Amino acid sequence: MFLRGAVDELRSRRPGMMTLISLAIVVAFGYSLAVTFGLHGMDFWWELATLILIMLLGHWIEMSAVMGAQDALGQLAKLLPDEAERVIGGVDGATETVPVGALSLGDLVRVRPGSSVPVDGEIVDGRSDLDESLLTGESKPVSRTVGEQVIAGSISGTGSLVVRVTKLGGDTALAGIMRLVSDAQASKSGTQVLADRAAAWLFYVALAAASLTLVVWAILRPGDPSFVLERVVTVLVIACPHALGLAIPLVAQISTAIGARNGLLIRDRHAMEDARLIDVVLFDKTGTLTEGRQGVVAVVTADGQPENAVLSLAASVEAPAEHPIARAIVTEAKTRRVALVRADEFEALGGRGATAVIDDVSVTVGAPRLLAERGLAPSDRLAEAAREAAGRAQTVVYVIHGSEVIGFISLADVVRAESAEAVRLLHDRGVRVAMLTGDSREVGEAVARQLGIDEVFAEVLPGDKAATVAQLQKDGSRVAMVGDGVNDAPALAQADVGIAIGAGTDVAIESAGIVLASSDPRGVAKVITLSAATYRKMLQNLAWATGYNVVALPLAAGVATGIGILVSPAFGAVLMSVSTIVVALNAQLLRRIRI
Structure with a gap:
């Protein structure tokens, strides 16, 4: 030898x-x-x-x-069962036991209480608490129901599920974790x-x-x-x-094995080694400190404008958009059973809103700064109501019909229950915590006050996020950027250490040196502790x-x-x-x- x-x-x-x-x-x-x-x-x-x-x-x-x-790789591999119960003839059909390798995309599989989920998929029937601890490091079971995604290797609790296969083999989240x-x-x-x-x-x-x-x-x-x-x-x-x-x-x-067991996936050893030197952690607000779920809180209209009419116009404009605010507005319209109308010439206004033509009139749904760009001003009543909503950490988007501001919609992004503790843990280590957001300064500062964050960079356009990281680096500070979206990728690459939320996009994950398998921001403090x-x-x-x-x-x-x-x-x-x-x-x- x-x-x-x-x-x-x-x-x-x-x-x-x-x-x-x-x-x-x-x-x-x-x-x-x-x-x-x-x-x-x-x-x-x-x-x-x-x-x-x-x-x-x-x-x-x-x-x-x-x-x-x-x-650690062997333990991850053991999470996957060798066989699955394929459902034949619909959700209530009979089942047959087949090797996992025999499954195809779109197949239905039954996951019985106490058994492992064989593939990544979407729940089409049933509800259960899933143990995802060996994948995410989170010991608390996560409740999943119809329409939600499940990860191969997670273990079902007392409930029974029927899951439609969406990913197989090397495309599953577990396979991706094993590669990392x-x-x-x-x-x-x-x-x-x-x-x-x-x-x-x-x-x-x-x-x-x-x-x-x-x-x-x-x-x-x-x-x-x-x-x-x-x-x-x-x-x-x-x-x-x-x-x-x-x-x-x-x-x-x-250390890599310890990290994997705690939901910390190290893509780059340099990043893990440098994490101990971090002076500033910069969080992207949406999807990291918050759950990224926008919900409509109120529709406030100008005098004489019906709420449902304003909501209908806004939802009609936002229907083709994929932004969380757009989806929340459309969902609210569906919930209220408000009819949408045809909108032509849709255009996304990067980081500011969207516009379209309805009945030959331009209708725009956008952030407050869009009003300033167009030289428009809401009525005093609308402006005061918008300030109050912003003070409550709500996002305000105005609805502009032609050249008239006919109302605004306020939305709230749910702050994660773990975010305050994540900030405290970083402060205990002597690390500054900053946050950037495309929302208004009022919204950003309200969230920062709630969580005890030191610095806020508000109304930051997607293309300017990397510049914000560079600004923090100017005084010699070593910056860790935490994000989850496609537009976070340049900032993750610019940072001394890029940390992607595992629930984020593939582009963001590929730009980061470390990935948090779960969406728990407390993992950032764990990264620094493990690095040291x-x-x-x-x-x-x-x-x-x-x-x-x-x-x-x-x-x-x-x-x-x-x-x-x-x-x-x-x-x-x-x-x-x-x-x-x-x-x-x-x-x-x-x-x-x-x-």
């Missing part, structure tokens, strides 16, 4: 640990063989056998530790790159030290080749960078691995022979293995951290 590893390292021109071990074994074997066939000296057969045995033990400890850290974990475990941080370089340099240092040892002792003890060679072999054995090669990768593997603990363990392991070589190499070379300290090759192998064990055990202590 060691010889094959050395050949591979030399072929790739990257000599390292295996090359050093092989060199020590070959030198000891060759010299012992020569002594056995008549060369004057003392053979090393016993020491060589002991050396190989302890080297194998150290290698086994290393591989066991690494495989144990990679077990695997990629993160394969990636390297700056500290690991440094350790790899140190391990590579140690090969040349060991060769130089062995050569110097050979020359010096050949001059000092020319008649004792056995002693000289023993010193050379001991130097080569002790210099094996087992501990140094294991110091960083094992900590990285374990991981980096601390990395430094501890590096200090031990390098310090061991600094002390052990001179002793192996025989500098303390004059005071009676002489390290044999076998004892050198023991020392080398002890260093590996210490590094492995210290890395395992990371599992005790509570995030």
